[in-house]
Amino acid sequence: MAGVNSPRQGAYTALAYVTLIIISIFCLLPFVWMALASVDSNAQLFLKWPDSWTFDNYIRVFATENGTRWFANSLFTVLSATILVVIISGLGGYALSRSKAWWKQPFLYGILLIRVLPSTALLVPLYKILLTANNGMGSLVRPLAGENYRAIMQMVGFIDGYLGLIIVLATGQLPLALWIMKVFFDGVPKDYEEAAILDGATLVQRIHRVLIPLALPGLAAAGLFAFMSAWGDFLLPLILLSSPELQTLPIGLFRAFLRVNEIDYGLLAAIATIYLIPAVIAFSFARRYLVQTFSGGVKG
Amino acid sequence: MTTPMIQLSGVRKSFGAVGVIQGVDIEVEDGEFSVFVGPSGCGKSTLLRMIAGLESIDGGDLVLNGQRINDVPPDQRGIAMVFQSYALYPHMTVAQNIGFSLDLKKVPKAEIAREVGRVSELLQLSDLLNRRPAELSGGQRQRVAIGRAIIKRPRVILFDEPLSNLDAALRVQMRAELQKLHQELRPTIVYVTHDQVEAMTMATRIVVLNKGRVEQWDTPIELYNNPVNTFVAGFIGSPRMNLVAGHIVGNASTQHFKANAGWMVSMDGRSLAGVVGQQVTLGIRPEDIRPVASAGEADMQASIAIVERLGAETYLNVRNGEDTLLVRAQGDLAMKPGEVVQLAMNHAAFHLFDQSNNVIAA
Numbered sequence: 001m002a003g004v005n006s007p008r009q010g011a012y013t014a015l016a017y018v019t020l021i022i023i024s025i026f027c028l029l030p031f032v033w034m035a036l037a038s039v040d041s042n043a044q045l046f047l048k049w050p051d052s053w054t055f056d057n058y059i060r061v062f063a064t065e066n067g068t069r070w071f072a073n074s075l076f077t078v079l080s081a082t083i084l085v086v087i088i089s090g091l092g093g094y095a096l097s098r099s100k101a102w103w104k105q106p107f108l109y110g111i112l113l114i115r116v117l118p119s120t121a122l123l124v125p126l127y128k129i130l131l132t133a134n135n136g137m138g139s140l141v142r143p144l145a146g147e148n149y150r151a152i153m154q155m156v157g158f159i160d161g162y163l164g165l166i167i168v169l170a171t172g173q174l175p176l177a178l179w180i181m182k183v184f185f186d187g188v189p190k191d192y193e194e195a196a197i198l199d200g201a202t203l204v205q206r207i208h209r210v211l212i213p214l215a216l217p218g219l220a221a222a223g224l225f226a227f228m229s230a231w232g233d234f235l236l237p238l239i240l241l242s243s244p245e246l247q248t249l250p251i252g253l254f255r256a257f258l259r260v261n262e263i264d265y266g267l268l269a270a271i272a273t274i275y276l277i278p279a280v281i282a283f284s285f286a287r288r289y290l291v292q293t294f295s296g297g298v299k300g
Numbered sequence: 301m302t303t304p305m306i307q308l309s310g311v312r313k314s315f316g317a318v319g320v321i322q323g324v325d326i327e328v329e330d331g332e333f334s335v336f337v338g339p340s341g342c343g344k345s346t347l348l349r350m351i352a353g354l355e356s357i358d359g360g361d362l363v364l365n366g367q368r369i370n371d372v373p374p375d376q377r378g379i380a381m382v383f384q385s386y387a388l389y390p391h392m393t394v395a396q397n398i399g400f401s402l403d404l405k406k407v408p409k410a411e412i413a414r415e416v417g418r419v420s421e422l423l424q425l426s427d428l429l430n431r432r433p434a435e436l437s438g439g440q441r442q443r444v445a446i447g448r449a450i451i452k453r454p455r456v457i458l459f460d461e462p463l464s465n466l467d468a469a470l471r472v473q474m475r476a477e478l479q480k481l482h483q484e485l486r487p488t489i490v491y492v493t494h495d496q497v498e499a500m501t502m503a504t505r506i507v508v509l510n511k512g513r514v515e516q517w518d519t520p521i522e523l524y525n526n527p528v529n530t531f532v533a534g535f536i537g538s539p540r541m542n543l544v545a546g547h548i549v550g551n552a553s554t555q556h557f558k559a560n561a562g563w564m565v566s567m568d569g570r571s572l573a574g575v576v577g578q579q580v581t582l583g584i585r586p587e588d589i590r591p592v593a594s595a596g597e598a599d600m601q602a603s604i605a606i607v608e609r610l611g612a613e614t615y616l617n618v619r620n621g622e623d624t625l626l627v628r629a630q631g632d633l634a635m636k637p638g639e640v641v642q643l644a645m646n647h648a649a650f651h652l653f654d655q656s657n658n659v660i661a662a
Contacts, residue, residue, distance in 0.1 A: 191387035194354050199401035199448070200375035209404075213391040 034276075037269035044265060057270035065267070069245060070252035071274065077162055077237070077248065078230045081169035085177045085226040086219050088170070093181020093218070094211065098190075108182065111175040119172065123239060126168070127159075130240070134158040160242045168236055173226035180225070184218030217289045224286035231279050249275045303366045305330040305456060305488040306351065310360035313346060313512075320346050322512040323360065328456075328505075331486045333479075337499040337535070338509035344492045347509070348458050351490060352381050365455060380449035381458040384465065386441045388433040388448070394420070395429040398447040419447045422484075439470050443477075450485065459491040463498060475501055496536050500524070508532050530657040533583045539615065541651070542589075542625045544582045548575050557582050557652075561621030563600040568647060575660060583651030586628035591616070591641050598642035607635050616641065 029047065037043035038057050040050035061067035096104060119126075134157050145152045158164035188211075196210045212219075234250040241247060247255070253271045257263065304327035313321040320343045328334045336344040349355040351362065353374030362370050369377050388397050396403075398419055399412040407415075420426045423443040433441055442462060449457050459478075463471045479502055482489055493499055499506050500520045508515040508523065508531070516523055516532045527533035533541045546559040548567070555572040556564045557580070565582075592598050602625065606617035609632055616627040618641060627643060635641065652660040 189385055189387065191383045191385045192389065195381070195383060195387040195389075195448075196400075197354070197374050198352060198379070198381050199452075200404050205404060209400075210389060213389075216391075 034269045034272050037265050038273045040266055040269075042266075043269060045263075057266040058274070060267055061270050061274060065252065065256065065271075066244070066247070067252070067271065067274065070247050070249045073246060074231065074248040074250070074275075075278070077165050077169060078227060080162075080166045081173065081230050082223050082227045084166065084170040085173045086223040088174060089177035089181045089222050090212075090215060090219055092174075092178050093222075094185050094215075096178065096182040097185035097188075108179065111178060114172070115175040120235060123235070127239065130158040130164050130168070134161070134164065154243060154246060159240060160246060162246070165237055165240050168240065169230045169233060170226075172233070172236075173229055176229075177222035177226055180222040181215070181218050184215060184221075188214050220289040221286065224282050224289065227282050228279055228286070231282070302330065304328060304363075305332070305365055306490065307363040308347075308351075308360065309363070311347070311350065311357060311362060312359035313343075313350060313355060314358055320512050321350070324509075324512075324514055326507055326514060326517055328488060328490060330488055333482050333489045333491065333502055333504045334507065335499040335503035335505070336490065336492045336507045336509055337496055338494065338515075339535070340494055342509040343512040344494075344509045345460055348381075348460055348490060348492045351456070352379055352458050353377055354381075378452075378455045379458060380452050380454035380456070381460065382442075382445045382449050382462050384461045386433075386445040386462075386465075388441055388444055390433050393430050393432055394425060394436070394444050394447075397433070397444055398425075398451055400448065401452050415451055416447075419451045422450075422481075423447050438466050439474060442466065442474055446478075446481070450481075450487070454487065456488045456490065459489065461493055462491075463493070464495075471498075478502060497538055500536070506536075508535060510535075526659070527583070527651060528659050530581055530583065530653050533651055533653070537585060539586050539626050539628065541583045541585050543653075544584070544623055544625070545579070546582060547577065547579050548572055550576055557650075559620075559623055561623040563620050563623070565599045565645060566647070567650065567652075570650075570652075572652070572660070575654070579655050580660065581653040581657065583653060584625075584645055585649060586615070586626040588646040588649040589625065589627045589643050590646075591627065591629055591633065591635075592644045593642070595642050597644050599645045601640055601642050604635055604637050604639050604641055607633075607637060609633070618643070 033047045036047070036050055039053055039055065040048075041054040041056065042051045043057075096108065134153075137156060137158060138153060141152050141156065142149055154161050156163045158167075192210055192214060193206055196206045201209060232250075234254070237248045237251050238254065241251065249271065253268065253275060256271060257268055306328040308324050308326050311321055311324045312319065324347060326334075336347060338344045346355055350357050353369075353372065357370050361368055364377060364379075389400065392400065395413075395416050399416045402412045402415060416429065417426070420429055423446060425440070425443055425447060428436065428440060428444075433444065436444065445462070446457075462478075463474055466474060475498060482502075491498075491502065503520050505518065506520050506523055507517045510531050515535075516528045518526075520536075523532060523536045527536060527541075530543055534543060544559050544561075546557055546561075549556050549558045549564070550567075550572075552573045555567045555570070555576060557567055558564045559582070595601065600620060602618035602620040602623075604616055605619050605624070606615075608615035608617075611632055613631065614629045614633040614635070616629060616633070616635065618625050618627055625643075627641075654660050
C-alpha cells in the first residue's frame with residue numbers, strides 16, 4: 001500500500017469527494033425544496049428558507065382537497081396489483097423454473113418484450129380492449145345491480161373502475177416479477193421438495209410449509225419492485241380513471257398543478273411529500289431482501 | 301431363508317431413448333448395510349431414487365418386505381432418505397427439521413419433543429436444537445439430516461453420497477459414526493457412493509454398477525479377491541489393480557502369460573491349456589508385486605518412472621516397454637526415477653480375464 005498518503009493521492013481523494021458532494025447536492029436539492037416548500041406559509045418556485053413554519057399545506061391536502069381519498073385510492077389499487085403480482089409470479093415463477101417445456105425460453109423473452117415496449121405506444125389499443133371489456137362487464141352488471149350500477153362499475157369496471165386499473169398495473173409489473181421468481185426458484189434445489197415428499201408432506205403442505213418460506217425473499221423483492229413501480233405510474237390512472245372519487249395521488253397532484261389560477265407551491269409540495277413516503281418505506285424494506293435475492297441467499 | 305427387505309427384479313428405467321437402468325436384479329437383507337458403487341453416470345443415484353419413489357419405474361418389480369411397491373407413494377413406503385445436499389429446511393431450526401415429518405402427521409407436540417430429544421441425544425445434537433442449518437458445520441448438518449431420517453423409524457434408510465460434501469478428515473469420522481449408528485439401530489441401509497473406500501469400509505454387501513447394469517454383487521472382500529470382470533477389478537481396491545494386455549503361450553502342460561510389451565510370467569498352478577494362444581488381460585494388484593534384490597527371484601524387470609514415498613509404504617510407478625505397472629512396496633524405499641528394479645509377483649494373486657473382459661476361472 002505504498003504511496004497512499006502521498007500528496008497527489010490526497011488531492012485525488014479530495015477531488016473525488018468534492019465531485020461526489022456536488023452530485024449529491026444536485027440530486028438532493030429538489031427534495032430539499034419540496035420539504036421546505038411544504039412547510040412554508042408562502043412557498044415560491046425558488047428554493048428559500050420558509051417565511052414562517054406551518055403545517056397548513058398538509059392540513060389543506062386532507063381537509064380542503066380530497067387527499068385522504070386520493071391516498072386511499074392509490075394504496076388500494078397499487079397494493080391489490082402488488083398482491084396479484086406476488087401470487088401469479090410466485091406460482092408462475094415456480095412453474096417456469098421447474099418446467100422443461102420447449103416454449104419456456106421464447107415465453108420468458110416474450111414477456112420481457114412487454115416491459116421493453118413503451119406503454120404510451122400501446123395506449124390506444126389497450127384502451128380499445130378495455131372499453132370492450134368494460135361494455136361486456138356493464139351488460140353483465142346492469143341487470144343485477146339496478147340503481148347501484150354506477151357504484152358497482154366503479155369497483156369492477158375496466159374503464160373508470162378499480163378492477164381495470166389493478167389488472168393493467170399488475171400486467172405491467174408481471175414480466176419482471178416472473179423473471180425474478182423464475183431465477184429465484186432456479187436457485188432453490190429440488191432436494192427440499194423431495195425431502196418434504198419423503199417426510200410425508202402433501203402438495204399444499206409442501207407449498208405452505210417449505211416452498212413459500214424458502215421463496216419469501218424472492219417474493220418480497222418481486223412484490224416491492226411491483227409496488228414501487230406501480231406506485232410511480234401516472235399515465236395509466238390518468239387515462240383509465242375519470243371519476244373524481246377514483247383519482248389517485250399522482251392524478252390529484254397533476255390536477256392541482258393544472259388549476260388555472262395561481263399555482264399553489266405549498267400545496268403541491270405537501271402532496272408530493274405525501275406521495276413520496278410509501279415509496280421510501282417500500283424501498284427501505286426492499287433493500288434487505290434485494291441483497292438476499294441477488295446474492296444467492298438460498299445457500300443453506 | 302427369510303424374505304429380503306428390498307428386492308429388485310428386472311428393474312428398468314429410461315430417460316427418453318437413454319436406458320439408465322437396464323434390468324437390475326438385487327436383494328437387500330433386513331438390517332444389511334448395502335452400498336451401490338460405480339462411476340458417475342452409472343445409474344446408482346437413479347436406482348436409489350427409484351427405491352425412494354422419487355423416480356418412476358419403467359419395468360420390473362420393486363418389492364419391499366414382501367409387498368410390491370412400484371406404485372406406492374414415497375411417504376407410504378416406510379423409507380427415509382438422506383440427500384447429498386442434506387436438504388435441511390433453512391427456515392426451520394434443527395428441532396423443527398428433525399420433527400417435521402411427525403409435525404406433518406399431527407403428532408402431539410409433547411411426543412414430537414420427546415422423539416426429537418431421543419434422536420438428538422443419539423446423534424449428539426442436543427445442544428444445537430435451536431440453531432438453524434446455516435449456523436451448523438458440515439458434520440452437524442449431516443447428523444441433522446440423519447436425525448430427520450431416523451425419527452420416522454423407517455424400515456429402510458437411503459443415503460445418496462452423503463459424505464461427498466465433507467472434507468477428508470470429517471469423512472473418515474462420519475464413516476465411523478455411520479457404522480456405529482448402523483450397529484446400534486440395525487436399520488436396513490442402502491448407500492450410494494462413487495468412493496470405493498467408503499464402500500469397502502462400511503458395506504456388508506456391495507453392488508457394483510456400471511452403465512445401468514449390475515457388474516457384481518457380493519461382500520466387499522469377495523469383490524476384492526474375486527472380481528468377475530475387469531471393470532470390478534479396476535474399480536474395487538485402491539490404488540487400482542494393474543491390468544496388462546497380453547496372451548497365453550505354452551503347451552498342454554505349462555503356460556505363460558506374455559505381455560504385449562514382451563515380458564513373460566509363468567502361470568503355474570493353473571490349468572490354462574484351453575486358452576493357449578488367446579488374447580487375455582492379466583490383473584495384478586499393486587500390493588502383490590514387490591521389489592527383490594536379485595534377478596533370480598524376479599519375474600520381470602522394469603525402470604522406475606515415479607516414486608511416491610509415503611513412509612509406511614512406497615508406491616513405484618514402473619515401466620517395461622509399453623506397460624506401466626504400479627507397485628505398492630512395504631516400508632520406505634529410497635529409490636530414484638530411472639533406476640532399474642527387479643520385481644517379483646505373487647502368482648497366487650493373479651487374475652486372468654478373457655477378451656470380453658470376464659474372469660477366466662483358475
